[in-house]
Amino acid sequence: MELKLISTTDIAAFFDGLLKAGKVVVAPVLKQSGKVFFKPVQSFAEVATEYIQTTFSAKEVVFPKVEELFTYKHNEEGGLDFNDYLDRIPETVIWGLRPCDAAGFDYLNVFFLQEHPDAYFKARYDKTTLVTMSCSTCDESCFCTSVDSHPGDTKGSDVLLTAMDGKYYVEVMTEKGSSLINNNLELFTSTETLSKERFLAKPATRFSMEEIKDRIQNAYDSVEWKQASMGCYSCGACAFACPTCTCFDIQDEGTQDHGKRVRCWDACALSQFTKHASGHNPRKTQTERRRQRLMHKFKYSVENLGIVSCVGCGRCIRVCPSHLNIFENILSVTK
Amino acid sequence: MDTNQYIPYQVRIADIIDEAPLVRTYKLEFTDPSANFTFKAGQFAEYGVFGEGESTFCIASSPTREGYIECTFRSSGRVTKALANCEINDIIGLRGPFGRPFPIEEWYGKDIVFITGGIGLPPLRCVIWNVLDQRSTFGKVSIYYGARTVADLVYKEELDEWKRRDDVNLFLTVDPGGETKDWKDNVGFVPTIIEQNLPSSKNAIAIVAGPPILIKMSMPILAKCGFANDKIFTTLENRMKCGVGKCGHCTVGKTYVCKDGPVFTYEEVLLMPQEY
Amino acid sequence: MKELQNKAAELLENGTINLLIGFCEDGSKRAVPCFIETAAEANTLVFNQDCKNNLSVYLHKKEVKDAVKIGLVANVATLRSVLQLLSENQLWSLTLTYLTVNGAGELVVLSSAEELEGYVQANFPTCRPEDQEMLDKLNAMSREERWAFWKDQLSECVKCYACRAVCPMCYCTVCTTECNQPQWIKTSAETSGNFEYHTMRAMHLAGRCINCGECGRICPAGIPVHLLTAQMNQEIEQEFGGKTGWSLKGGYALNSFKPGDKENFIK
Numbered sequence: 001m002e003l004k005l006i007s008t009t010d011i012a013a014f015f016d017g018l019l020k021a022g023k024v025v026v027a028p029v030l031k032q033s034g035k036v037f038f039k040p041v042q043s044f045a046e047v048a049t050e051y052i053q054t055t056f057s058a059k060e061v062v063f064p065k066v067e068e069l070f071t072y073k074h075n076e077e078g079g080l081d082f083n084d085y086l087d088r089i090p091e092t093v094i095w096g097l098r099p100c101d102a103a104g105f106d107y108l109n110v111f112f113l114q115e116h117p118d119a120y121f122k123a124r125y126d127k128t129t130l131v132t133m134s135c136s137t138c139d140e141s142c143f144c145t146s147v148d149s150h151p152g153d154t155k156g157s158d159v160l161l162t163a164m165d166g167k168y169y170v171e172v173m174t175e176k177g178s179s180l181i182n183n184n185l186e187l188f189t190s191t192e193t194l195s196k197e198r199f200l201a202k203p204a205t206r207f208s209m210e211e212i213k214d215r216i217q218n219a220y221d222s223v224e225w226k227q228a229s230m231g232c233y234s235c236g237a238c239a240f241a242c243p244t245c246t247c248f249d250i251q252d253e254g255t256q257d258h259g260k261r262v263r264c265w266d267a268c269a270l271s272q273f274t275k276h277a278s279g280h281n282p283r284k285t286q287t288e289r290r291r292q293r294l295m296h297k298f299k300y301s302v303e304n305l306g307i308v309s310c311v312g313c314g315r316c317i318r319v320c321p322s323h324l325n326i327f328e329n330i331l332s333v334t335k
Numbered sequence: 336m337d338t339n340q341y342i343p344y345q346v347r348i349a350d351i352i353d354e355a356p357l358v359r360t361y362k363l364e365f366t367d368p369s370a371n372f373t374f375k376a377g378q379f380a381e382y383g384v385f386g387e388g389e390s391t392f393c394i395a396s397s398p399t400r401e402g403y404i405e406c407t408f409r410s411s412g413r414v415t416k417a418l419a420n421c422e423i424n425d426i427i428g429l430r431g432p433f434g435r436p437f438p439i440e441e442w443y444g445k446d447i448v449f450i451t452g453g454i455g456l457p458p459l460r461c462v463i464w465n466v467l468d469q470r471s472t473f474g475k476v477s478i479y480y481g482a483r484t485v486a487d488l489v490y491k492e493e494l495d496e497w498k499r500r501d502d503v504n505l506f507l508t509v510d511p512g513g514e515t516k517d518w519k520d521n522v523g524f525v526p527t528i529i530e531q532n533l534p535s536s537k538n539a540i541a542i543v544a545g546p547p548i549l550i551k552m553s554m555p556i557l558a559k560c561g562f563a564n565d566k567i568f569t570t571l572e573n574r575m576k577c578g579v580g581k582c583g584h585c586t587v588g589k590t591y592v593c594k595d596g597p598v599f600t601y602e603e604v605l606l607m608p609q610e611y
Numbered sequence: 612m613k614e615l616q617n618k619a620a621e622l623l624e625n626g627t628i629n630l631l632i633g634f635c636e637d638g639s640k641r642a643v644p645c646f647i648e649t650a651a652e653a654n655t656l657v658f659n660q661d662c663k664n665n666l667s668v669y670l671h672k673k674e675v676k677d678a679v680k681i682g683l684v685a686n687v688a689t690l691r692s693v694l695q696l697l698s699e700n701q702l703w704s705l706t707l708t709y710l711t712v713n714g715a716g717e718l719v720v721l722s723s724a725e726e727l728e729g730y731v732q733a734n735f736p737t738c739r740p741e742d743q744e745m746l747d748k749l750n751a752m753s754r755e756e757r758w759a760f761w762k763d764q765l766s767e768c769v770k771c772y773a774c775r776a777v778c779p780m781c782y783c784t785v786c787t788t789e790c791n792q793p794q795w796i797k798t799s800a801e802t803s804g805n806f807e808y809h810t811m812r813a814m815h816l817a818g819r820c821i822n823c824g825e826c827g828r829i830c831p832a833g834i835p836v837h838l839l840t841a842q843m844n845q846e847i848e849q850e851f852g853g854k855t856g857w858s859l860k861g862g863y864a865l866n867s868f869k870p871g872d873k874e875n876f877i878k
Contacts, residue, residue: 033833247583300589
């Protein structure tokens with residue numbers, strides 16, 4: 001790890017230098033609706049500043065909402081030609097992630113690359129560098145400190161910037177991060193370890209994963225699941241906003257002669273998610289679906305992969321039309 | 336194929352057999368001679384009609400027979416209907432083999448009891464032929480199979496062959512009312528026929544697959560015969576898309592039916608949330 | 612507020628209702644939908660300007676329908692959507708009691724469909740000024756400008772179907788989007804498929820939508836989808852007369868024929 005400093009006046013030059021170097025830079029942008037989304041930008045001036053969290057996560061960069069797996073076309077020999085575009089991914093920087101988002105990428109990395117490594121995720125992730133900003137503010141939907149993280153966490157980041165009195169404290173965590181800094185190394189000075197504490201937000205800690213890991217063992221049979229899911233409208237907003245939700249559908253678009261096979265985001269809350277062609281639906285009610293979602297985040301991911309798949313970003317709470325609260329639900333079913 | 340799990344093999348339909356109303360078997364050959372496709376009994380594949388999508392079925396032929404694979408399916412949804420419209424020499428896509436197979440090597444020397452009904456036979460047929468092709472390696476082979484009507488029985492020619500073999504005990508039946516005038520075998524639900532011909536659990540394993548009601552009725556009988564839950568195997572079906580444990584559709588609790596299964600012992604099934 | 616809470620408690624206590632759907636405050640002081648089955652919980656109820664969700668959509672939910680006798684805390688837009696649902700014969704298995712607060716801040720309790728109709732007609736909501744402003748702006752655009760506007764907006768859609776999920780009029784048990792024989796609408800969220808979905812939905816809602824505006828308000832991508840159906844409704848009203856959510860007798864403009872119907876759109 002390298003420790004550097006860069007002044008707030010030089011950060012724009014560093015940012016614009018990345019664009020000049022031909023990288024695609026994705027950063028938070030304020031839209032007319034008042035919401036902030038991660039979008040490719042052309043200059044530092046476009047980057048949003050006064051906001052707590054973006055509406056959707058940045059997972060779209062490595063796991064697009066619609067991703068072409070391959071195109072197919074019948075050839076003259078009677079067979080088919082397939083083409084994928086894995087060799088055409090541009091070098092990308094995601095700027096302005098929060099530590100919770102970077103922890104989300106850490107989870108995605110583990111999930112997609114274990115057992116049957118996902119070639120599409122890998123191709124995109126290898127070309128992506130994550131530049132994270134520590135959080136100086138938070139709201140009541142944030143709960144990163146309850147899920148093994150905190151507002152100055154370096155987990156998953158290539159570079160973590162912490163704003164401190166006219167400068168940024170720069171923690172360069174990986175080789176990708178080093179290589180990024182080297183793009184304009186003259187803007188940085190070295191430093192010793194500094195304390196980030198007083199510059200970081202203090203989100204309320206709702207529980208600890210230590211407590212939850214035990215109590216959730218019996219949560220499946222809790223009678224609280226019904227209340228926890230009553231307000232659920234059965235849409236996909238929470239799953240699509242979430243940095244760690246990875247469920248997808250595979251669809252063919254085209255004719256039998258030529259077309260493409262795509263994968264697109266899917267959500268376990270949607271009523272048809274588990275429905276068989278016969279009509280049998282193993283998770284028929286919203287109670288069962290919400291239970292599966294929460295148990296997956298807080299128990300099954302821990303058992304299967306060793307990490308909790310909720311990062312405490314609070315997006316699901318903010319984006320839900322009835323503001324269903326994931327940490328309140330977890331507390332009530334593990335009572 | 337080990338770099339990209341989503342690009343399919345291309346397979347040619349070499350033969351089509353109409354097994355029962357809406358049920359067909361396709362014999363498939365790989366168009367790429369270097370494909371080197373190998374699999375174990377119990378694994379499944381994703382069969383795709385380009386432009387329509389993919390559907391999941393077990394590989395119904397035995398891995399002891401090289402050069403081709405077979406699948407048997409019922410035409411019910413969009414993809415299976417499109418598959419049923421295919422003709423000999425059409426090319427379809429195939430991804431696989433996926434899943435945890437039956438642990439056949441652990442069954443050498445044991446008696447094998449197969450219990451299934453209707454379209455539950457295809458997932459077990461791969462094991463049956465795997466066992467029969469290595470007959471002397473296994474003990475007694477008993478097959479309990481039935482369908483709603485005579486017409487619904489699949490692999491009719493093979494059923495005749497198994498009936499004629501003296502190293503296979505085949506208990507064949509159709510549901511009451513499903514028999515034809517010249518039906519000579521049992522009439523009654525499969526669990527009833529098992530009751531009338533109880534299998535011994537001594538040095539034996541049982542494989543049960545098929546309609547949920549059949550599984551539910553057969554388990555108490557097997558328990559009565561002394562089969563422990565870890566000696567009873569089944570293969571689960573769930574909605575699948577990717578086949579490799581990523582898309583999330585087939586999850587039952589923390590288990591991914593596609594990669595942790597589809598073969599499970601009954602002991603493992605009882606530990607899962609009953610949402611499948 | 613106290614009056615509302617007391618009334619709710621009373622209705623639950625005396626068995627007039629088995630379940631009350633209303634609003635309460637969550638840990639962050641947001642007004643969120645809540646589902647109350649005992650009188651003791653009634654003191655958590657709130658009702659203010661922040662209570663925007665159209666709670667009538669929950670009347671389609673199995674867990675709610677099982678209660679049969681249901682109380683609904685509603686603003687007038689929500690009451691209007693219940694009236695529309697009653698006219699579409701969707702709530703026949705339920706016995707409903709409505710609790711609302713009128714312009715003078717008084718609690719009003721409506722216990723029958725007729726009382727509901729009377730109240731809604733006496734307090735019929737008009738198009739919100741900010742929505743009318745947006746509609747006027749869009750209608751003043753050229754066709755190309757309008758197309759560009761919606762193309763830009765709908766490229767942001769992620770097909771979460773939150774708009775469909777919060778809409779009381781979208782109660783089909785299997786939506787057109789979920790049909791794959793044939794695949795009427797692509798599932799993937801790219802612009803042309805998003806257009807297909809939103810225009811299809813606007814067509815299915817034309818003459819039925821009661822303009823609560825929830826679909827646009829809750830859209831995570833910030834797309835003002837409620838303007839599509841608001842525009843459709845204004846066109847339907849112009850061509851065929853009648854207002855949605857006005858009367859128990861209702862009548863769906865696009866599937867009823869009157870000899871006097873104008874046909875000047877046929878060219």
